[in-house]
Amino acid sequence: SQQGEEDPQALSIQEGENATMNCSYKTSINNLQWYRQNSGRGLVHLILIRSNEREKHSGRLRVTLDTSKKSSSLLITASRAADTASYFCATARMDSSYKLIFGSGTRLLVRP
Amino acid sequence: DGGITQSPKYLFRKEGQNVTLSCEQNLNHDAMYWYRQDPGQGLRLIYYSQIVNDFQKGDIAEGYSVSREKKESFPLTVTSAQKNPTAFYLCASSPLPGELFFGEGSRLTVL
Numbered sequence: 001s002q003q004g005e006e007d008p009q010a011l012s013i014q015e016g017e018n019a020t021m022n023c024s025y026k027t028s029i030n031n032l033q034w035y036r037q038n039s040g041r042g043l044v045h046l047i048l049i050r051s052n053e054r055e056k057h058s059g060r061l062r063v064t065l066d067t068s069k070k071s072s073s074l075l076i077t078a079s080r081a082a083d084t085a086s087y088f089c090a091t092a093r094m095d096s097s098y099k100l101i102f103g104s105g106t107r108l109l110v111r112p
Numbered sequence: 113d114g115g116i117t118q119s120p121k122y123l124f125r126k127e128g129q130n131v132t133l134s135c136e137q138n139l140n141h142d143a144m145y146w147y148r149q150d151p152g153q154g155l156r157l158i159y160y161s162q163i164v165n166d167f168q169k170g171d172i173a174e175g176y177s178v179s180r181e182k183k184e185s186f187p188l189t190v191t192s193a194q195k196n197p198t199a200f201y202l203c204a205s206s207p208l209p210g211e212l213f214f215g216e217g218s219r220l221t222v223l
Contacts, residue, residue, distance in 0.1 A: 033211065042116075042202055042214035043155075088154060090212075097209035098143055098162055099170070102155040 012109040019076040021106040023089030030097040118215035135203035144186035
């Protein structure tokens with residue numbers, strides 16, 4: 001079962017623009033994480049936000065969490081061609097924080 | 113270098129054969145995981161292990177088996193009971209509930 005669902009499924013932007021991806025989930029969570037995957041490779045962790053946090057920054061990344069709406073967003077500012085990848089949200093439930101459930105991902109294309 | 117090593121990177125299997133995917137980590141992490149990824153899809157959890165000699169089923173455990181005899185090793189066997197095994201398999205580890213560190217994956221194709 002997929003806990004998180006990303007929106008949009010695919011996103012194409014020009015280099016220098018901002019990219020926003022959204023994630024919705026169904027149950028109460030301990031934390032929510034965002035990962036990046038280049039084609040045919042393993043996933044790389046980007047950022048973790050805990051259920052008692054509302055916003056977090058890391059370099060050009062900004063993540064927000066709204067537990068009342070069970071949703072999160074990932075903003076990549078000043079995008080670069082190298083940001084082209086798939087981005088996944090993953091949630092750790094309150095009752096099983098080891099069990100990380102991934103969404104279906106957003107495929108981001110940054111055009112030079 | 114510290115990290116997670118999956119092998120083989122590519123594997124071909126005939127129908128009816130069992131195959132074992134290797135996953136080794138030297139990060140001293142307690143927890144290890146196996147995920148399956150189908151083309152254009154997200155990751156689905158097969159099995160996970162929080163400590164040595166203990167593991168739990170994920171959402172799609174049928175047709176798979178694992179063992180955790182050593183902290184650094186978590187091999188996955190894809191059995192003949194798995195009806196559609198062609199997929200990209202990802203192993204990961206974590207020191208505690210939180211960030212996962214992934215290997216580079218093993219691509220299994222059934223001929």
